[in-house]
Amino acid sequence: MSIHKVSGNKLTKVLQTQQSLRPGQIVQGKILKIFPENKAQIQLGGQKMIARLEAALSIGSTYHFQVQSSDEMIYLKVLSEYIKTQSTLSLYPLMNELNVKPNKTNSAFIQALVQGNIPFDKSQLKEALQILEQSKDKGTAKQTLIEMIGRRLPITDNVFQAVSIKNSSQFSSQMNELLKQLKATNNQTELLTRLEQMVARPTNVSASLTNQLNVQNEQNKQQIFHVVKGLGMLHQQIDFKGWVSEWQQVGQALKENEQNVRLPFSLNATEAVQVMEQLRSNQYGLLNQSQQFMQAWKSTLNQPVLAQHEFMLMKEQLNQHILPLLPVEQAKFIRGLSNNQVQLSSMMNLLESLHNPSTYKEIDALLKVVHFDKLFLSKAPNEQFMLQLQQVLTYTGLDYEQQIVQKSPDQQSLKAMLLQLIQQSDGIVQEKAGQLLHFINGMQLNSINESESMIQASLQIPAEKLGLINDMELEFESRKTEDGKVNPDYCRILFYLDLNELRQTIIDMHIQKRSVTVTIYNDIQELKRQTVQLLPVLKQGLEALDYKLTSVDFKPLQELERPAKKTTGKAYSSYQGVDYRI
CATH class of the missing domain: 3.30.750 (Transcription Regulator spoIIAA)
Known part of the structure; x- marks a missing residue:
């Protein structure tokens, strides 16, 4: 685990390493004492060990060893001697032994590993130097790769990106960057909603409703507009363009921190939420009944005006099958439906929306935001912290790979949705999604460390x-x-x-x-x-x-x-x- 250390006003992370030797690793050791019978005391990092000498070594000298094993005994093969007064030059024999090009960058990297008492093997070094060579910021890349070797992480480009982005940025900034691009490109409603739930400041019901409707309006999703209009909550002459314009103005007022903004069209936020909740609770009945009604009446409703007997028959079927599933006040409006083109067209749009499953997805997304913000604001600070912690643990996808092994991956987790978005997008959206995915991978690598x-x-x-x-x-x-x-x-x-x-x-x-x-x-x-x-x-x-x-x-x-x-x-x-x- 990374432990933080204070230096002035700046926090820096100090890597904890453990000296646990494996075959193939290169370590630095110092000869402390020479004993009879070819025995010597050596120091490897913070450890002092007793070794049997099968090579001529000098007391007080420091050497590079490669770990080898045979049965239960560990052998240390001498690769080269480390001379402090000529530190860079003394690495050349070691670099030659490892077939590493003796340039300035490679020397500095191996020097840092040796001075940090970090064991490494030849394959780790080769892969790390390849990544280092391709990196623009050599200093930052060097520190990241040293951390990876010290923590025994796989030395791959994906892991390097994950650790690097995790160390150099914040979770919220990565999410906000992607959120900005999704809004600009009218992309991924569910992902956009999830990101806003995790980073956006909580707002009251009116503001939550406004923000979510503006997101849907920007994506030209008209289902909720047709539902609200068809239920008589809007004047029948208002079109979608006018609907969008009014909500944009309210949204702009919120951005300018205006207090007590009023919703457009004299809408009441609490009433609107209650209507959406009842529609969602009656979702399956409305889907079934509206579908049957549209199959029977769609061609007839395309006419400007119905024959009186047809109009009366249609209203009777509405009263029997559709109105019992609607909120009481909105059902009153439909009972008073007139036989004219404007109202018939509005009702047809309403019923087409009610038998479209995507309408209920939009309603559900809207209610999730509204309810979460309302719940969050009602809590004490300690409860708000626990809610936010639960959000991160539940929805980030830190255990996504484990879920895949168990064959029950949560496709609503942030990681699952990012993987899908990367496959389906390109350009700046794909880039920002990739960076956030790397950050989450970095969190996973850094999240848990266990011993016995x-x-x-x-x-x-x-x-x-x-x-x-x-x-x-x-x-x-x-x-x-x-x-x-x-x-x-x-x-x-x-x-x-x-x-x-x-x-x-x-x-x-x-x-x-x-x-x-x-x-x-x-x-x-x-x-x-x-x-x-x-x-x-x-x-x-x-x-x-x-x-x-x-x-x-x-x-x-x-x-x-x-x-x-x-x-x-x-x-x-x-x-x-x-x-x-x-």
Whole structure:
């Protein structure tokens, strides 16, 4: 997992590596002591090992070794000696051994691996140098590839793109870039809705309704217009062009932050939502009955005026089969239907919309946005955070590949829809979709790290909806229970926030035997005094969850203590055993 380190006011990620050797890897080791019987103490990274010498080596010297294995013994083959005073030149024998061209870029890359005590093998190095050679920004590419090797990720272009984009951008910015292109090209309503749910600030019912209708209008989707007009909620002389124009004006007023905007055509937002909800609840009945009605009457309704007996028969069938499925007030309007071309045409458009399945998809998309924003705004800040966290975990598609293995992939996840969009589009839309897909892949690679006893997780949450400037980042570490699950009695959570007023803030929460200690890192000196009145609320909230608050400390950002590196292996003070042969 990536652990953050504060340097001034800038957060940089420090890679945790573990010294775990595999055949074929190249490592750097230093000879610390020479013992009798051709034994020596060597240091590999943070580990000290005892090795049996089968080659002439000098005490105090540093060498490059290639890991080899035979049965249960690990052999280290000497490739070259590393001379600190002539660091670049000393790499040439190693590069020659590995068949690597000894140029400046290659030397700097291998130098960084060696100095970072990061084991690597020949194939990893070859693939990494190929990617590095093709990269425009050599410095950034070098750091990304070093991270990939250190974390034992596959050295492929796709993984490189995923890690690179994840490290250099934010989730919300990637989604907003794609959202902008989708709106500009009238593309992918479901994906567009999903993105807006995750990044757009929540709005009231009127604003949500306006925004969603403008999206559908821009895509020339007229189903809801015909439904609203056919139900008598609009003047019968209004056409689709006039409908679009009025909603655009309301949308523009919202963009200019005007308060209390009124909906066009004297529409009531609450009433409009209720009408859509009833149509959706009666969807299957309306589909069936309107289809039968249109089959019987479509050719007749194309006439300017019906014969009186036909008109009366048609109204009787409407009253029997269609009106019971409509909202009461709108049913009253149709009961008063007149035998003229304008009203007959409007009714025909209504019934054509009601027997079209895509109409209900548009209604469903509209209601999803309206209901989610309404629910979100009704919640307290902590509940809003949990809703947003649930959105990310549920809809991003972080477990999409696992779902495919289980043969139950969620096609409504962000990742599934992006894969489909990339196949069906080109140009800037395909490019932005690809970048967001790479970012999600990067999140997947960085999300979970497990060992036998510990589990670590990292997650980035779009936080503009929560009122934050940038994305929120979470780092989580926990012991495992006996059945391999997270142990809520022993864990640590770090929150990385960028707040409007408090700016950069890091909250470090430790839990030991359900006792909670909190350290808040922030450079505002008055923060402790200003927040002391909130401590009883925090204490009560934790007690309600069966946790005990033991302390809350405030420190400047530069005092953030990063978790200690973990290494494997043992440190030996004697030379009784032999771990390696050289």
